[in-house]
Structure formats: C-alpha cells, structure tokens
Amino acid sequence: MWNMWYDPNFRWVLAGSVLLGVAGGAIGAFSLLRKRSLLGDVLAHAALPGVCVAFLLAGSKEPFPLLAGAAASGLLGVYAVDVITRWSRLKEETALGVVLTVFFGVGVVLLTWIQHSGAGNQSGLDSFLFGQSATLVQKDVAAIGAVAAVLIAALFLFFKEFKLLCFDRGFGEGLGFPMRFIDGLLMSLIVLSVVIGLQAVGVVLMAALLITPGVAARYWTERLDVMLLLSGLFGGFSGAMGTVFSALAPRLPTGPLIVLTATAVFLVSLVAAPRRGLVAKGLRLWSLRRKVARENLLRDVYEAYETELEQPVLADEAILSRGVDFDQLLSGVSSARLQGRSRAARRLMREGLIRIESREGRNVCVLTPKGLEAAWDVVHRHRLWEMFLTHEADLQADHVDRDADTIEHFLTPDLVEALERLLSVHHREPRLLPSVHPLGAHGRKE
Amino acid sequence: MDSYALTIIAAGALVAGSCGFIGCFLILRRMALLGDAISHSVLLGIALAFLVTQDRGIVPMFVGAAVFGLLTAVIVQALDRGGVAEDAAMGVTFTALFALGVVLLTAFAGRVHLDLEHVLYGEIAYVPWDVLYVGETPIGPKALWTLGATFLVNVALVAIFYKEFKICSFDPAMAAALGINVTFFHYLLMAMVSFSTVAAFESVGAVLAVAMLIVPGATAYLLTDRLERMLTLSVAVGVASSVLGYVVATLLDASISGAMAGAAGLLLTLALLFSPSQGIVSKAFARRRVGLKREDMVQ
Numbered sequence: 001m002w003n004m005w006y007d008p009n010f011r012w013v014l015a016g017s018v019l020l021g022v023a024g025g026a027i028g029a030f031s032l033l034r035k036r037s038l039l040g041d042v043l044a045h046a047a048l049p050g051v052c053v054a055f056l057l058a059g060s061k062e063p064f065p066l067l068a069g070a071a072a073s074g075l076l077g078v079y080a081v082d083v084i085t086r087w088s089r090l091k092e093e094t095a096l097g098v099v100l101t102v103f104f105g106v107g108v109v110l111l112t113w114i115q116h117s118g119a120g121n122q123s124g125l126d127s128f129l130f131g132q133s134a135t136l137v138q139k140d141v142a143a144i145g146a147v148a149a150v151l152i153a154a155l156f157l158f159f160k161e162f163k164l165l166c167f168d169r170g171f172g173e174g175l176g177f178p179m180r181f182i183d184g185l186l187m188s189l190i191v192l193s194v195v196i197g198l199q200a201v202g203v204v205l206m207a208a209l210l211i212t213p214g215v216a217a218r219y220w221t222e223r224l225d226v227m228l229l230l231s232g233l234f235g236g237f238s239g240a241m242g243t244v245f246s247a248l249a250p251r252l253p254t255g256p257l258i259v260l261t262a263t264a265v266f267l268v269s270l271v272a273a274p275r276r277g278l279v280a281k282g283l284r285l286w287s288l289r290r291k292v293a294r295e296n297l298l299r300d301v302y303e304a305y306e307t308e309l310e311q312p313v314l315a316d317e318a319i320l321s322r323g324v325d326f327d328q329l330l331s332g333v334s335s336a337r338l339q340g341r342s343r344a345a346r347r348l349m350r351e352g353l354i355r356i357e358s359r360e361g362r363n364v365c366v367l368t369p370k371g372l373e374a375a376w377d378v379v380h381r382h383r384l385w386e387m388f389l390t391h392e393a394d395l396q397a398d399h400v401d402r403d404a405d406t407i408e409h410f411l412t413p414d415l416v417e418a419l420e421r422l423l424s425v426h427h428r429e430p431r432l433l434p435s436v437h438p439l440g441a442h443g444r445k446e
Numbered sequence: 447m448d449s450y451a452l453t454i455i456a457a458g459a460l461v462a463g464s465c466g467f468i469g470c471f472l473i474l475r476r477m478a479l480l481g482d483a484i485s486h487s488v489l490l491g492i493a494l495a496f497l498v499t500q501d502r503g504i505v506p507m508f509v510g511a512a513v514f515g516l517l518t519a520v521i522v523q524a525l526d527r528g529g530v531a532e533d534a535a536m537g538v539t540f541t542a543l544f545a546l547g548v549v550l551l552t553a554f555a556g557r558v559h560l561d562l563e564h565v566l567y568g569e570i571a572y573v574p575w576d577v578l579y580v581g582e583t584p585i586g587p588k589a590l591w592t593l594g595a596t597f598l599v600n601v602a603l604v605a606i607f608y609k610e611f612k613i614c615s616f617d618p619a620m621a622a623a624l625g626i627n628v629t630f631f632h633y634l635l636m637a638m639v640s641f642s643t644v645a646a647f648e649s650v651g652a653v654l655a656v657a658m659l660i661v662p663g664a665t666a667y668l669l670t671d672r673l674e675r676m677l678t679l680s681v682a683v684g685v686a687s688s689v690l691g692y693v694v695a696t697l698l699d700a701s702i703s704g705a706m707a708g709a710a711g712l713l714l715t716l717a718l719l720f721s722p723s724q725g726i727v728s729k730a731f732a733r734r735r736v737g738l739k740r741e742d743m744v745q
Contacts, residue, residue, distance in 0.1 A: 084718065
C-alpha cells in the first residue's frame with residue numbers, strides 16, 4: 001500500500017484534499033456559530049449559473065473564469081438572501097431555500113441550453129458540480145492551496161471580529177465595529193471556500209466539509225479558538241483519510257469518502273466526547289439517579305424516626321435502636337424505583353450508615369450514628385431549600401433552578417440564619433439531632 | 447397546445463400542487479430546507495432498494511426513498527433534541543446519507559444505468575411517454591397517476607387535520623396544551639414531505655420538487671395573512687410557474703424542470719416587489735403617501 005506515496009498524482013490529490021479540509025473545517029466552525037450552516041450548501045448550488053455564464057462569456061473551460069463566475073454568482077446569492085430577509089417577512093431559512101432552488105434551476109436551464117446549442121467544447125462542464133478530486137493536478141492544488149492559505153490567514157487576522165459577530169453582534173456595533181462589513185467578509189470567505197471546493201469534491205460534499213467538522217468540534221470544547229483548531233484538524237483528517245481510502249479502493253470516489261470520514265469523526269464525537277457526548281451524559285444521568293435514590297432513602301428513614309418526636313431531641317442509642325419498618329419504606333413505589341431503592345439500601349449498609357435487622361419477622365432499618373449525621377445533613381439541606389423556595393425565591397429567582405446540594409455555596413450566612421429561623425417557625429426543623437454536629441450541640445443547650 | 451405539452455404542464459402543476467401545498471407548513475414552521483435535505487438523502491434509499499431487489503421498478507425504489515426520507519426527519523429531530531442546531535443537523539445528516547448512497551452506487555452498481563444526474567435533474571420531458579397500463583389498455587402517463595394520487599392524499603390529510611396542522615404550525619406549545627399530539631403531526635407532515643418529494647422527483651427531478659416545496663409557499667406568504675388563502679395561492683402560483691416555465695423552456699430548448707423553478711423564482715421576485723401589503727415598492731409608495739400627508743399637516 002505504500003506504493004501510492006510514490007505516485008505524484010496521489011500526493012497532489014492528498015495535499016489538495018487536506019488543505020481544503022482544513023480551510024473548510026475552520027470556516028465552517030464560524031458559519032455554524034453564525035447559525036448559517038447550510039449557507040455552504042446553498043452557495044454551492046447557487047454557483048451553477050455563474051459557471052455557465054462564465055463559460056458562455058469565456059468560451060472555454062479554463063478554470064479561472066469558471067471559478068470567478070462561480071464566486072460572482074455565489075456572492076449574488078448571499079446578497080439575495082440578505083435582501084430577502086431584510087426587506088420582507090420571509091425568514092432566513094426560507095430565503096436560503098429560495099436562493100438555492102431558483103439559482104440552481106436557472107443554472108440547469110443555462111447548462112441544458114449550452115448543451116443543446118452545442119456551443120464549443122462544453123462536455124464535462126457539469127463535472128464541475130459533482131467534483132472530480134481524482135483528477136486534481138499540480139496546478140489545481142496550487143490554486144486550492146493559495147486560496148486556503150488566504151482563508152486561514154483571514155481567519156487569524158479577523159478572529160476577534162468574527163468572534164464578536166457570532167456571539168454578540170449588537171455589542172460589536174456598540175463598540176463601533178462595522179458589523180455588516182464583517183458579516184459580508186465572513187460570507188465572502190465562505191463563498192471562496194465553496195468555490196475552491198466545488199472542483200475538488202462537488203456541490204453536496206463541499207457543504208459537508210463546511211458543516212460536519214464544525215459540529216463535531218463543538219462537542220469537545222466550549223472555547224472558540226480550540227473549536228476552530230479542532231474543526232480544521234477534523235477537516236484535514238477527513239480529507240487525508242478520504243483520499244487514502246479512495247486510493248486503496250480505486251473504484252470508490254474520493255469526495256464521498258471524505259464526507260464519510262468526517263461523518264465518522266462526528267459520530268465518535270457524538271458518542272465519546274467528554275461532557276457533551278452521549279456516554280458522558282448517560283454516566284451523569286446514572287450517577288444523578290444513584291444520588292437521588294440514596295438521598296431519598298436516607299430522608300425517608302429519617303422522617304420515619306421523626307414522626308414519633310414532638311420536638312427536637314438529641315439522638316441517643318435508645319432512640320436510634322428503635323429502628324423503622326423497612327418493608328414499609330419499600331412499599332408503594334413502582335418496581336423500577338424499588339430496584340433503585342434496594343440498591344441504595346445495600347450501598348448505605350456497606351457504608352455503615354444503616355443496619356437492617358430482622359425482628360419478629362419484620363425487617364427493621366436502624367440508623368447508625370454516622371448514618372444519622374448524613375441523614376440529618378440531607379434533611380436539613382432539603383428543608384432549608386424548601387424554605388428558600390417558599391419565602392425567598394421571589395427575591396432571587398435566578399437561584400431557583402439550582403438544586404439542594406449547592407445551597408450552602410450561594411446563600412450568604414445571614415440568609416441561612418433567616419432560613420433556620422423560618423424552619424423553626426414552621427416546625428420544619430429536623431427533630432432528631434446528631435450529637436456531634438455543632439448545631440446539634442447548639443440545640444442541646446437550648 | 448398539443449396533448450404532449452398539456453401532459454407536461456399537468457405534471458408540473460401536480461408537483462406544484464402537492465409540494466406547494468405542504469411547503470406552506472414547512473415555511474411557517476421554519477423548516478424550508480428540510481425538503482432539500484430529504485431530496486438528497488433519499489438517494490441512499492434508492493441505492494439500497496436497487497441493490498437489494500436488483501430491480502429498477504418503481505415500487506421498491508419508492509419504498510426505499512420514502513423510508514430514508516422519513517429517517518432523515520427522525521435523525522434531524524433527534525440531533526436537534528441533543529443540542530445540535532437544526533440546520534447543522536440537517537447538513538450533517540443529508541450529506542452523510544448522500545455520500546453513502548454515492549459510494550454504494552459507484553461500488554456495487556457501477557455498470558447499471560442508474561445515474562446521479564437523472565435522479566437529481568429528473569426529466570419531465572419524458573413524462574408523456576412513460577405510460578401506465580391496466581392489463582393491456584393504456585390509461586395515461588404513469589407520473590400523472592402517482593402525482594395525482596399524492597396530491598389528493600395531501601389535500602385529504604390537510605383537510606381532515608386542518609385545525610391541528612394550523613395550530614401546530616403557529617403555536618406548538620399551545621397545541622400541546624390543548625392535548626394535540628404535536629409529535630405525531632410533526633412526523634405526519636414529514637411523511638407527507640417525503641412522499642411528495644419522492645413521488646415528484648421520480649418523475650420530474652429533485653430540482654423541481656425542492657423548488658416547488660419552497661418557492662410558491664414563500665410567494666403566497668408574501669401575499670396574504672390567512673392560512674387558507676396562503677394554501678390556495680401557493681397552488682395557484684405553482685401552477686402558473688409550471689405553465690410559464692414550460693413556455694420559456696420550449697423557447698430556449700432547455701431543461702423544463704429548471705425553467706419551471708426559474709419561473710417560480712420570477713413570480714417570487716414580483717411578489718417581493720409588488721405585493722400589496724409586503725412588497726418593497728408598495729411599502730415605499732405607502733411611506734411616501736404618509737410623508738406627503740405629514741407635510742400637508744404641517745402646512
């Protein structure tokens with residue numbers, strides 16, 4: 001398989017695909033954040049009439065006039081989208097769809113007209129649309145490379161401006177940046193990347209190079225600069241792998257293989273990315289369920305003890321060893337929750353927080369002193385939270401969506417004190433106090 | 447006008463009817479580009495159907511295409527729920543399925559005549575010659591029957607569930623609160639889009655199918671504020687585009703489907719400029735009238 005390295009044509013195709021992938025991926029990251037992912041697809045279709053008109057004017061298939069025509073009609077398409085959304089109530093995606101279909105329809109008319117009128121040597125004009133990366137030669141790669149280099153340089157140069165455009169356009173305008181110009185610049189970069197990509201990989205596949213690496217990169221990071229690098233990397237990797245696969249299996253076209261590699265990268269990201277990936281999300285959900293099951297069980301045990309108490313009592317061995325009816329704790333829950341609950345009980349036993357004893361044919365659950373501390377902590381936090389939600393939430397609405405675990409981290413000490421007072425006013429203070437807890441000692445003094 | 451021309455115009459008009467009709471709902475739900483996505487990803491369905499059955503018959507291809515059209519809608523929805531922006535989700539999905547379709551076709555069906563261009567451009571010009579037979583009797587062009595059936599099914603479904611479709615398009619949250627199964631109607635609409643696109647471009651090509659999904663609906667949206675009128679107008683605009691497109695195409699001796707798409711674009715441009723309530727020119731006139739009145743008042 002290493003023989004292909006010695007084939008100069010293969011190396012040119014490889015270089016061209018990698019450059020295209022890097023440029024497409026990096027620019028695509030911006031177009032994703034600008035919420036114009038499908039613009040590349042639209043532009044690639046909108047280039048067709050330009051290619052035909054350029055062919056009619058130039059009368060030859062020289063790449064440069066055709067590329068210029070493609071770029072001109074792509075820019076016209078962007079401008080049309082802008083005009084339609086600005087001057088009518090049609091939304092952006094409708095405008096994009098209109099431009100795509102109408103331009104492409106007109107392009108097909110021109111193309112068939114040229115073919116039927118037999119003007120000049122037109123055969124193969126449509127291969128411009130479907131792309132033929134296997135035919136890339138040195139000259140094409142040089143052109144692609146030069147444009148890709150310009151595109152990447154422009155991304156570095158205007159990184160800050162594009163970042164503003166994607167995240168807070170209004171703020172940029174407030175700072176005095178010419179945001180319309182910057183938007184136009186980004187669109188022009190997208191047009192350029194589409195134009196160089198058309199010849200190599202064709203309409204649909206160029207759209208993929210602009211979309212898929214960016215979406216994949218988004219899974220791995222929350223930072224724009226990292227996302228750009230990753231997106232370019234994924235694009236370049238897809239270009240390289242697609243070319244290699246297609247050289248190994250000569251019947252398979254390069255363009256689609258590049259896209260399929262990019263899709264594979266996306267699928268891996270979708271599943272395996274830390275934090276945003278499906279596996280990470282599943283694990284988070286699982287551990288959350290585990291925690292909730294554990295806390296609910298501890299709370300239920302504690303409250304079962306508590307029902308027999310009139311007022312706060314410092315727990316001693318006698319009270320704790322009374323225990324609560326464990327079977328009752330398990331009754332009345334659905335079978336799915338029952339499973340989680342018995343697993344939570346086993347874990348609590350392993351940790352030495354509860355003991356299950358068999359007395360007179362009933363299973364009785366006994367809190368250990370250590371278990372009491374944990375249960376008191378859970379119950380206390382939940383009740384503070386309850387007070388906060390009923391009394392204070394209207395003051396600090398932005399805190400309501402947090403959960404009870406983090407309550408200490410954002411409530412100030414005096415707010416906690418006020419909540420503690422509310423607890424005792426409403427007789428919601430936990431009534432079974434662990435002896436070693438400072439608040440427990442406090443309770444004993446009173 | 448001979449029967450050949452009438453057949454082609456009728457096929458165009460039926461495509462315009464069924465696609466334009468449901469296109470209105472796509473536009474209102476801001477999913478205009480879904481038709482484009484579906485029309486690309488059905489290629490994989492067509493390729494698989496061909497490879498499995500080794501038959502270029504219409505039924506397996508239709509089933510394959512419809513399955514993958516619906517699958518596209520399902521995947522896009524799932525990715526959208528998972529936090530990928532909807533347009534990006536569409537882009538990822540349809541390019542991947544399309545690429546897979548191209549690879550399968552070139553790898554396994556290379557020698558068979560199932561070319562990409564035919565699937566994408568279609569050729570409405572051949573519609574009159576592809577005649578459907580019942581026993582031995584010809585009963586008219588096949589495309590007219592499939593397109594006509596699709597159109598009738600679409601109209602019937604929208605007529606039955608008009609209220610549900612309307613409320614789901616304008617206010618899905620309210621629809622859910624009223625106990626309407628929003629998800630069901632979403633997928634019903636997606637199924638209608640898939641079937642209409644597939645039926646249309648099996649006979650007339652993807653260009654025209656996708657154009658008719660978007661452009662007549664957009665034109666109608668500029669002309670009225672009422673959904674019933676928007677639906678009828680979109681069908682009318684679609685029919686007008688197919689007549690106009692046919693005339694232009696015969697004059698130029700060029701692709702009929704392409705010309706119909708171009709004609710739809712022309713009508714949209716006219717509406718964009720001269721729509722009574724929304725047009726750019728009309729609005730400019732209205733501003734001018736108001737401006738004059740204000741000067742009168744100052745004097």
